[in-house]
Amino acid sequence: MLHKKKKISELEDAQKGHSSTYSTRYFSKPIPKYEIPENEMPANAAYQLVHDELNMDGNPALNLASFCTTWMEPEAEKLIAENNNKNFIDHDEYPQTEIIHERLVNMMARLFNAPDDCDSVGTATIGSSEAIMLGLLAHKWTWKNKRKTENKPYDKPNIVFGNDVHICWDKFARYFDVEPRIVPMEKDRFILSVSEVEKRVDENTICVGTILGTTFTGQHDPIEEINDLLLKIKQEKGWDIPIHVDAASGGFIAPFIYPDLKWDFRLEQVRSINVSGHKYGLVYPGLGWLIFRDEKDVPKDIVFTVNYLGGKMPTYTLNFSRGGATVIGQYYNFLRLGKAGYTRIMSNITENAKYLAEKLLKTEYFESLNPTQLLPVVAVKLKNNENFTLYELTDKLREKGWIMPAYSLPANAEEIVIMRIVVRENFSRDMCDILYEDIVEAYNDLKNKN
Ligand SMILES: Cc1ncc(COP(=O)(O)O)c(C=O)c1O
Secondary structure, eight states: OOOOOOOGGGSOHHHHEEOTTTTTTTOSSOEESSSOOSSOOOHHHHHHHHHHHGGGSOOGGGBOSOOSOOOOOHHHHHHHHHHTTOBTTOTTTSHHHHHHHHHHHHHHHHHTTOOTTSOOEEEEESSHHHHHHHHHHHHHHHHHHHHHHTTOOOSOOEEEEETTSOHHHHHHHHHTTOEEEEEOOBTTBOSOOHHHHHHHOOTTEEEEEEEBSOTTTSOBOOHHHHHHHHHHHHHHHOOOOOEEEEOTTGGGTHHHHOTTOOOSTTSTTEEEEEEETTTTTOOOSSOEEEEESOGGGSOGGGOEEEOTTSSOEEEOOSOSOOBSHHHHHHHHHHHHHHHHHHHHHHHHHHHHHHHHHHHHHHTTSEEESOTTOSSSEEEEEESSOOSSOHHHHHHHHHTTTOBOOEEEOOTTSTTOEEEEEEOOTTOOHHHHHHHHHHHHHHHHHHHHHO
């Protein structure tokens, strides 16, 4: 969020500072809220004040709006705490962290079926947004370099993706000055359509963006069919248009429970993939991954070499410093769980999502929007024309602590309002039953009161 500097003189006293009636054992004067206090305070007092303030946040375990990990094992938390003081970029100073980073990139490239005859490269990022920006920037530069060598204009790049993308795709287009050619949703289609992609690509298309598990309904774009289309175009017109797969959530689901689904480097035009370690990678925020099919997909002129920290170091990231502890958390999870552990967890959460969806649909109160979803996401709309909205229903559920979003879909499906429940590892079958009871109760309360 972008925040504004407040005009302190216009604030009421209670807004200006924590009043002295708060925790009087510690405080005799108000503590300012919007400027740094003049004096110190004891560590335990500062801890108590901040700790108590944060009680106003929702309970992460009941946050069904987010894909991000809200629980890790104590051993993982211990490793994270032990490594919180390391700056990830200091590779010379923390060489073992960098060795682990390299191993993780290798593990991820193999998970995504990078071909043996390619020299795949990749990096950890702060999240999927940074990974997507870097992936798309590389494709923009590859396109630009090719156009330059062909003596063709390179001032009008475009990118094709669906309205089912996360906001970070629109951000990329605006921040990096690339024309977005967006395929709208329809009332009965919430993912990309191959024929709509075909209408929009041309010789200036730097990339086609596809999603493995959309933020809206958890479905996936027809990636294999789009690959076929781009292969045909390459053969007929000579345009070699890469695909970037945004596998922010699906990248840790599909390889384990849908291994036959072709969406990754098995498809020739798929040149880059991002995935969020902090979603179904089961690590706390912020960790993303970006993997390129081949080092040729990253033009040399956008990789910088710095020597500030000792040895020479190539870097391709937007931010320089970042915490390294989440990378260690990812390594712990891979070693601890192995493929069998990830498969078991992903199967369990998918079963729990199906269980909850089936129960909700049986009530005849709701209609499913994603009967074929890839992600463990329950996305429903009201079946009947009720005297209340899903916004009111989710507000009512908040009274019980459940945090669930209701939102309208993007164009051209904007009149559809949906309620989305993201099922994660710490959402047990028992919690499914409790949530189900609470939804039914809230629904009937609203129906009878309005
Ligand atoms: C499909 C998809 N892409 C990208 C993102 C952005 O990821 P991050 O929050 O890791 O930057 C999200 C986040 O929910 C997502 O669902």
